[in-house]
Amino acid sequence: MTLIRLLLRVLGGEHAARLRRTLALMTAAAVAEGLSYALLVPVLTTVFGGEPADAWPWLGAFVAAAAVTAVLRYRSDVSGFRAASVLSRGLHHRLGDHLARLPLGWYTPRRIGEVSVLAGRTVLQAMAVPAHRLQPLIGACVTPLTVAAVLFFHDWRMGLAAFAAVPVVAAALAWTGRATAAQDAERARRDEEAAGRVLEYLRAQPALRVGGRTADGLRQMEDALEGQRLGLRRSSLSALPGVLGLSFSVQAVFTALLVLGAASALGGRTGPAEVLALLVLAARCVDPLLSLSDLTGRLRSTRGELQRLEDVLRENPLPEADEPVEPRGNDLALNAVTFRRDGRTVLDQLSLTVPDATRLAVVGPPGSGKTTLLQLMARFHDVDAGAVRVGGVDVRDIETEKLMSRISAVFQDAYLFDGTIEENVRLGRPDADDADVRAAAAAAQLEETVARLPDGWSARVGEGGAVLSGGERQRVSIARALLKDAPIVLLEEATSALDAENERAVQNALDRLLRGRTVVVVAHRLRTAQQADSIAFLDGGHVVEQGTHEELLHRKGRYAQFRQLSLASVPSE
Structure with missing residues (x-):
């Protein structure tokens, strides 16, 4: 019994x-x-x-x-x-x-x-x-x-x-x-x-x-x-x-x-x-x-x-609010956020704002908390102190389904399910019609990939997308985010795995489709940071500098040093 x-x-x-x-x-x-x-x-x-x-x-x-x-x-x-x-x-x-x-x-x-x-x-x-x-x-x-x-x-x-x-x-x-x-x-x-x-x-x-x-x-x-x-x-x-x-x-x-x-x-x-x-x-x-x-x-x-x-x-899931609140816009804010993982403080009293319909680039050395920042905005974790707000409302007070409907995310490690290319793209919006799916795929430069595969749109990508290259997997992930058409987009160097030609095409598509949206991008390349309305430099779990590209260069601080190191690492032709 x-x-x-x-x-x-x-x-x-x-x-x-x-x-x-x-x-x-x-x-x-x-x-x-x-x-x-x-x-x-x-x-x-x-x-x-x-x-x-x-x-x-x-x-x-x-x-x-x-x-x-x-x-x-x-x-x-x-x-x-x-x-x-x-x-x-x-x-x-x-x-x-x-x-x-x-x-x-x-x-x-x-x-x-x-x-x-x-x-x-x-x-x-x-x-x-x-x-x-x-x-x-x-x-x-x-x-x-x-x-x-x-x-x-x-x-x-x-x-x-x-x-x-x-x-x-x-x-x-x-x-x-x-x-x-x-x-x-x-x-x-x-x-x-x-x-x-x-x-x-x-x-x-x-x-x-x-x-x-x-x-x-x-x-x-x-x-x-x-x-x-x-x-x-x-x-x-x-x-x-x-x-x-x-x-x-x-x-x-x-x-x-x-x-x-x-x-x-x-x-x-x-x-x-x-x-x-x-x-x-x-x-x-x-x-x-x-x-x-x-x-x-x-x-x-x-x-x-x-x-x-x-x-x-019995493991405690992320709690749902008893009385959910509807966000009043698409701006993002982190108010004195502290987040710990495995006994280590990843973010410490971090405050940051991203106004509605603007782009923020986040840069910094490895381990500074850039990816964690995106994950907290998407409420993959709950903060230990402070608050993450979307539209002026704490994400813990927003119904999870409503919060996720406002956010599209493209992370560096693009995971695909063992289905067809079309099924993986449709995850962004399952009820989308074929025209919208094809448009998103075209904007993400997926058409060539579909054309080269024997079964085209019906080609299975294997577990984790093993049949596709790293760049192709990332393009599927980008197409998925574009199809979702959410007002807030979180990107982690979305074009880092593409070759120069495809990177330029995808970046142009993103520029057109992300116009008017709230965007936070973890930038590893200077070009990505320069295109943002504002840049936040993270180090040790803190925002040590924030401003436009020109303002930060003029200060000759950490961002300027980062830029010099990045330029020095680019091989001369």
């Missing part, structure tokens, strides 16, 4: 009725199976008691009970598979919706491996509970209890001996659970680490091969896989004493029943035929009881997986 309650917590209460109906059907099937076994007693008693012809009515009753059991088992199996399907869909939707609301700072490399395990193996194990695990577990518990009740009805001594197995079996299972709990948690941790290492090794192939260090990455992955193997081995060994204890207990109880049955027959209290029938009935329950160790072990592992899934679902 603990597992069922956990399942309902993870899924949500709307699925409670379906799971309870499935449980009721499975329990009814198990009781019917036990009662059909009970009918073997009069069948065997009459067959071996000297009046075989009297067995026909009992045999008919046994066949009818077996048919009812088969129908209930079929109905419960169908209900279990349907519950598994609903459970899978519900878990994936709830997990996906929750992950989409978590702050980006939550996504550490370790968490990527954890999420991949949760979305894959954990959901599959959860599906197996109603589809494959509950029916044999309920049968292994309810059917023997039904048989014990029948034994008690025929011979109270044998019934008591059978019921005595209940606390013994429960104790053995509890002992196994306590012995394996720590090892199961360690095995799950090693599974997540191994999954993360495999993903890391695959994604890092270009860097590893260029650096000639492929073996290093492979060694780290192999170490994680070896740790996973050892964790599984220790988990299996920790369960062995409980398995042996359960087996010994069940066999001991059956031996006790055998002795009591023989004593009852020898004492004349029960006929030999009835004793034989009762022992056959008891023997039929030995295998289900012995299977309890494996069944509960699997369910215990599933419960641990679901507990980790519930822990993720």
